[in-house]
Amino acid sequence: MTLSEGPVAAPLLSVRGLTKLFGSFAACNAIDLDIAPGEIHALLGENGAGKSTLVKMLFGVLQPSAGQIVWQGQPVTIGSPGEARNLGVGMVFQHFSLFEALTVAENIALSLDPRISLSKISDEAATLSKAYGLPLDPKAHVADLSVGERQRIEIVRALLQNPKLIILDEPTSVLTPQEADRLFETLFKLKAEGRSVLYISHRLEEVRRICDRATVLRHGKVTGACDPKQETPASLARMMVGSDVAEVLRDGGAALGDIRIEVNNLSVTARTPFAVALKNVSMKVRAGEVLAIAGVAGNGQGELFDALSGEYPVAEDEAIRIRGKAVGRTGINGRRLLGAGFVPEERHGHAAVSAMALSDNLLLARSQSDKKAFLAGGAFSVIRFDAIRSATKRICEAMDVRKSGEDPQAGSLSGGNLQKFIVGRELDRQPSVLIVNQPTWGVDAGAASRIRQALIDLARSGSAVVVISQDLDEIFEVATNIAVISEGRLSEPHPAETLTLERIGLLMGGIHESQSIAENASGAEAAHAH
Amino acid sequence: MFEAILLTVITASTPLVIAALGELVTERSGVLNLGVEGMMIMGAVCAFATTQMTGSPYIGLLAGIAGGAAFSLLFGFLTLTLVANQVATGLALTILGLGLSGQLGEMFVGKPGIKLQPIVIPLLSDIPFFGRVLFAQDLTFYLSVALVIGINWFLFKSRTGLKMRAIGDNHGSAHALGINVIRTRYLAVMFGGACAGLAGAQLSLVYTPQWVENMSAGRGWIALALVVFASWRPWRVLAGGYLFGAVTIGQLHAQAFGIGVPSQLLSALPYAATIVVLIIISHNRRTTLINTPASLGKPFVPDR
DSSP states (O other): OOOTTGGGSOOSEEEEEEEEEETTEEEEEEEEEEEOTTOEEEEEEOTTSSHHHHHHHHTTSSOOSEEEEEETTEEEOOOSHHHHHHHTEEEEOSSOOOOTTSBHHHHHHTTSOTTSOHHHHHHHHHHHHHHTTOOOOTTSBGGGSOHHHHHHHHHHHHHHTOOSEEEEESGGGGSOHHHHHHHHHHHHHHHHTTOEEEEEOSOHHHHHHHOSEEEEEETTEEEEEEOGGGSOHHHHHHHHHSSOOOOOOOOSOOOOOSEEEEEEEEEEOOSSTTSOOEEEEEEEEETTOEEEEEOOTTSSHHHHHHHHHTSSOOSOGGGEEETTEEOTTOOHHHHHHTTEEEEOSOTBTTTBOTTSBHHHHHHHHHTTTTHHHHEESGGGOEEOHHHHHHHHHHHHHHHTOOOSSSSOBGGGSOHHHHHHHHHHHHHTTOOSEEEEESTTTTOOHHHHHHHHHHHHHHHHTTOEEEEEOSOHHHHHHHOSEEEEEETTEEOOOEEGGGOOHHHHHHHHTOGGGHHHHHHHHHHHHHHHHO | OHHHHHHHHHHHHHHHHHHHHHHHHHHHTTOOOTTHHHHHHHHHHHHHHHHHHHSOHHHHHHHHHHHHHHHHHHHHIIIIISOOOHHHHHHHHHHHHHHHHHHHTGGGTTOOOOOOOOEEOTTGGGSTTHHHHHHEEOHHHHHHHHHHHHHHHHHHHSHHHHHHHHHHHOHHHHHHTTOOHHHHHHHHHHHHHHHHHHHHHHIIIIISOSOOTTTTTTHHHHHHHHHHHTTTOHHHHHHHHHHHHHHHHHHHHHHHTTOOOOHHHHHHHHHHHHHHHHHHHHHOHHHHHHHSOTTTTOOOOOOO
8 A cells, every 4th residue: 555655646535725614704714635545544623623614525514615626536516425425435423423213224224225125234234343343233222322332333334335435523532442442443444445534533642643644724724734653742733723732731749738528438329221320439639639530431420520519419418528518418509609619511501501691601600609799789689790791801811711702602602712711710719629520522722731721720729629531631631649430430549640541541441341451452553563 | 882982983083193193294304393283274174165166075185185285384484494483383373274264264154064975895894893883984084094004114114214213313413414304394294284184174074074163173282292192103193093082082972971070171181191191201211212203393404
């Protein structure tokens, strides 16, 4: 395979001057891109850089405003995903386009020729999934499957159409390190068969590990094309954000103070069949400490956060203590009044009301804990708009929240900017305990680094911080101590400097899987070395 | 005696089953059309008027179907093309239908109707007891059974039905797969309208062959409740339709026998039953996920 020769060899797909306008805003601006046969090509960029818009145009979901797409030397118009598939383009979406109410085979059938019978599709899917190491039961309902299994459906679905180019949008964001290794093996198999892969990710390490070439987008324009193996994560990040990402600073070994939040043998039964029960969770977090809780999604993180924040108070009052006071049965506002702050996982609909202004969202969160500052008139609770507006302004300046107007709707902010606001809303109170769930989920590198720095600074100023995260890079960046949650059990905390990525990965997968993980890891290395 | 009661139960249940089946298809595509009552009464008046003018109840039946479908097209245009709120539009459709049909049917009030005659199927109708009940019925009864079988096959065996269920579950993903969401929904809405029209025609040509204002008398609402009661499954619509039909008839006979059950209580029974079913199905998240069209009532705007 002539991978390293790059676009000089007749490209499979080449894009010239591709532009997409939404009103007067150019989501993609004169983009050039070449993908050679049999290469894994990375598409890098911050959120809002235009990656999704670009691949949607390549897959026929959106129509370009200007520019040309050339497929195997022929200029083409891709009017619909169906046409894209007929050309030989397959796509695995970031947010799975699966139908929960349908079975695996029915989901796959929807994107295939209607003349093929459902039973034949089941057989072929089973065969393919075995061949590529992606086990699947065609008769299972999607609603009953895990996120990793759902992704396999998407991949098998794309493969059944025998595509020449497969587009993967942030495929590893939902996988354990071991599951990701498995996916990389599949990708190397595809590459060995001469298929091309367009790999969208903001995980720079991954891109450096598996991709042959990378195209970097920023503000809808191509800012660089490179061989990622020749670059460092820092140099790639620089291309993505335009300037050096501020490295997160920390001075190790600050003395820890008193215990701020303490959990003793907390057990919570599962509220729904899909929830995870918490089993004997214990932890202590001291002033000045950042305890990071690692784990793969769906192992009890949400349930732990709900118990800690008081969104669902627990039966045993003594199980949770904030600043020495038993608060297990106390609600969110009671815990806030003790000086705790909480940042839940979902930005829209949980941490913020999308259709309301930032100032309203500030008041909603802090109307009880900052009653004196924001409400006047005693029992009448008259809202003091001036105080709230100035607090909103203060938060936006402190966290560098970029917004379209003075006080826009929360929903109009990009994910990263809204997350900065939500974290800033809590930091503004100088909480003595802060609990954050997935602080930089789907946030661009610049905003993520700003948020992580803010969390470290808060701990340094003498607060206790609990960070629940799936992002191991983030965990190593911020943590004093690291614990791992798996199937509702929390491990002992370990000092961050004594742990490696591999060891955490094993803890995350749960102990019973450790054997197969070891096998996978060696397999992935073999595939990587070829 | 028992045979006579059974025959009246069938006549009372058939319009419920037909209208509910149409709404089931509409809702499976993700559209909530609360205008069943309005489409039904439009079907009833169109069928009656056409029968009066042509003398043929079969042409009247076709006119009822066409009337319901045409009326549903108005709903489709407002909610699918102009993306108006489906609940409000559906309610408006019912109010408009009731008013408009009263206006159109004014000249037919009190005129004797022409009844759709039963079609007696030879041999089968000679089977003792069941033969007379099941095989000497009018066309609408046969159609209602055929619709149950046909819709069940369409939804769960045909690829087009699979696409429709996919749209109802997640219209964004369906669009991304290249399925034409709006066109499918237009067709589903019109099918729902046609069925409601047919159900209305049954009222003015079979059930009570005459024109009376508001003669649908809330059956459209029962049909809506029936769809939820059946958790969007055609065979359960048939079963539920007969259950609700039997309750309606039972209520009349109970009164005749002087059994002291308040009629209001009995007419509320379908709705009470629906609430119980809703509680049961919402208790099991898995069955809800698999049966309820997840994008029901949500507007769809392709991002183009």
